[in-house]
Amino acid sequence: MSTEPQSAPQSTPQSTPKSLDADAARSAILAGRTSLGIELGSTRIKACLVASDDPTLVLAVGSHAWENEFTEDRRWSYSLDAVHSGLQSAYADLVADVSARYGAGAVPETFGAIGVSAMMHGYLAFDERGDLLVPFRTWRNTSTGAASAELSERFGVNIPLRWSIAHLHQAVLDAEAHVPDIRFVTTLAGYVHWKLTDRKVLGVGDASGMFPIDAATHDYDAALVASYDELAGDRLPRKLVELLPQSLEAGVPAGVLTAGGAALLDPTGALKPGALLCPPEGDAGTGMVATNSVAPRTGNVSAGTSIFAMVVLERPLQHAHHELDLVTTPAGDPVAMVHCNNGASELAAWAGVFGQFAAASGTPLDSDAVFEALFAAALEGEADAGGLLAYNHLAGEPIAGLDEGRPLVVRTPDSRLNLPNFMRAQLYGVFGTLALGMRVLDGEGVALDRMFAHGGMFRTAGVAQRFLAGALDAPVAVGETASEGGAWGIAVLASYLSAAGTHDGPPADLGGYLNDRVFADAGFTTAEPDAADVAGFAAYLDRYRAGLAAEAAAVEAL
Numbered sequence: 001m002s003t004e005p006q007s008a009p010q011s012t013p014q015s016t017p018k019s020l021d022a023d024a025a026r027s028a029i030l031a032g033r034t035s036l037g038i039e040l041g042s043t044r045i046k047a048c049l050v051a052s053d054d055p056t057l058v059l060a061v062g063s064h065a066w067e068n069e070f071t072e073d074r075r076w077s078y079s080l081d082a083v084h085s086g087l088q089s090a091y092a093d094l095v096a097d098v099s100a101r102y103g104a105g106a107v108p109e110t111f112g113a114i115g116v117s118a119m120m121h122g123y124l125a126f127d128e129r130g131d132l133l134v135p136f137r138t139w140r141n142t143s144t145g146a147a148s149a150e151l152s153e154r155f156g157v158n159i160p161l162r163w164s165i166a167h168l169h170q171a172v173l174d175a176e177a178h179v180p181d182i183r184f185v186t187t188l189a190g191y192v193h194w195k196l197t198d199r200k201v202l203g204v205g206d207a208s209g210m211f212p213i214d215a216a217t218h219d220y221d222a223a224l225v226a227s228y229d230e231l232a233g234d235r236l237p238r239k240l241v242e243l244l245p246q247s248l249e250a251g252v253p254a255g256v257l258t259a260g261g262a263a264l265l266d267p268t269g270a271l272k273p274g275a276l277l278c279p280p281e282g283d284a285g286t287g288m289v290a291t292n293s294v295a296p297r298t299g300n301v302s303a304g305t306s307i308f309a310m311v312v313l314e315r316p317l318q319h320a321h322h323e324l325d326l327v328t329t330p331a332g333d334p335v336a337m338v339h340c341n342n343g344a345s346e347l348a349a350w351a352g353v354f355g356q357f358a359a360a361s362g363t364p365l366d367s368d369a370v371f372e373a374l375f376a377a378a379l380e381g382e383a384d385a386g387g388l389l390a391y392n393h394l395a396g397e398p399i400a401g402l403d404e405g406r407p408l409v410v411r412t413p414d415s416r417l418n419l420p421n422f423m424r425a426q427l428y429g430v431f432g433t434l435a436l437g438m439r440v441l442d443g444e445g446v447a448l449d450r451m452f453a454h455g456g457m458f459r460t461a462g463v464a465q466r467f468l469a470g471a472l473d474a475p476v477a478v479g480e481t482a483s484e485g486g487a488w489g490i491a492v493l494a495s496y497l498s499a500a501g502t503h504d505g506p507p508a509d510l511g512g513y514l515n516d517r518v519f520a521d522a523g524f525t526t527a528e529p530d531a532a533d534v535a536g537f538a539a540y541l542d543r544y545r546a547g548l549a550a551e552a553a554a555v556e557a558l
Contacts, residue, residue, distance in 0.1 A: 118283065218328070253277075321440050408550065
């Protein structure tokens with residue numbers, strides 16, 4: 001995954017974002033010539049409204065903050081009540097933004113198409129009546145070790161702890177009381193789509209995080225499904241395929257908004273039923289779309305509560321690796337995924353501490369100013385962070401061999417502790433486990449021409465992007481929609497579906513649509529890897545790998 005490093009970071013200027021005048025935007029909204037994307041992320045539910053015929057035109061946005069809960073049985077979860085209220089809050093915030101921009105009468109009544117995406121994997125199991133059998137088990141849960149190991153060995157492919165089939169099989173192994181009553185298992189995006197349309201479907205990218213997908217059919221691997229049915233036997237009430245949502249490729253109609261779905265999204269009654277929905281996708285798939293990373297030799301990094309890299313493959317991998325998932329693009333093409341449960345949350349916590357210090361000292365700063373000051377300090381740090389190490393593990397991290405997390409800052413007596421080194425160590429720490437997995441891909445000889453990045457931490461220009469380029473030893477590009485991320489990505493997929501209704505129809509493939517109609521005039525800022533950063537991060541990563549023993553000891557002791 002190496003490219004020839006340059007002596008200093010280079011950048012390509014972004015283009016000026018396009019916009020509609022207020023009257024044209026208002027007309028498009030009232031006529032329903034728009035696409036609505038909603039993404040349920042780990043800490044925020046975002047809504048993004050774009051013009052159907054040009055999804056680069058963002059007309060309005062909305063959001064709702066939420067947090068997962070660590071339950072009494074030591075599992076990470078969100079309640080369905082929180083899902084419903086969060087959807088309504090994010091949608092109401094978007095409607096308020098529409099009114100603020102285009103006048104009080106500009107209230108959406110319909111859309112050209114709607115798309116829903118959410119954090120992938122996890123376990124939502126329902127009975128015959130559609131009632132949830134056990135609280136939602138999210139991707140952060142790492143209690144599926146026995147199931148993951150058995151399935152990985154049986155299938156000959158890596159089945160990560162967070163995959164839905166691992167959660168289901170762990171419930172089977174543990175003979176949990178709810179298993180005989182299971183009639184449907186889905187992801188969070190699949191659940192919300194079901195509530196909006198009454199259809200039990202899933203985009204193939206999200207489906208590939210439930211169960212392995214056949215690269216030829218873009219459906220669940222029939223041989224592995226049969227193998228699992230044989231393994232489960234009469235411990236499951238039905239065949240596996242009867243319990244999973246139908247897998248659909250991008251561009252395929254996936255249902256219409258029902259009256260109940262409209263009322264769930266907008267309890268005011270302004271929103272009418274009838275809008276078309278595209279297949280619901282996972283945050284990995286929408287991240288690929290948002291960064292135009294659906295073609296071979298392209299990839300993207302998404303940083304939030306978790307952090308993951310997706311690299312579209314030219315050929316199958318030679319070996320199975322526990323560090324790598326094999327998933328797909330929203331069109332069904334094979335992708336290698338390096339998924340880390342822990343992303344930027346610990347970094348944000350430290351930024352909060354420094355913000356509190358600023359307030360206590362009589363110079364309060366808003367969060368953006370705090371991040372800008374701290375990121376600027378990191379640029380002054382030593383290339384290897386001065387001997388400091390920062391572990392961001394709030395939750396278990398399979399790639400690092402950790403069942404649980406214990407955030408740590410570790411240094412030797414001869415390290416140089418100062419703010420620039422501390423902040424560089426924190427930023428490096430966000431990328432540490434990711435870099436371990438990317439080294440595995442490099443060993444497979446996977447070629448990478450470009451890597452795109454998106455997520456809130458890339459809003460501060462030229463810092464996290466530069467350090468990621470050094471960590472990967474590859475160019476890293478950030479686009480104008482970097483902070484909107486997946487909500488915009490699923491709005492684009494909804495627009496791709498809407499394009500099927502135009503006179504000339506959609507392009508032959510998703511990649512063509514993105515290249516020709518979305519990113520043709522897009523601007524990106526590209527950071528080339530700096531030689532000093534590459535060497536410094538490599539030294540940091542060597543210490544980071546060795547120091548994982550201290551992290552494991554902390555998990556054992558605390």
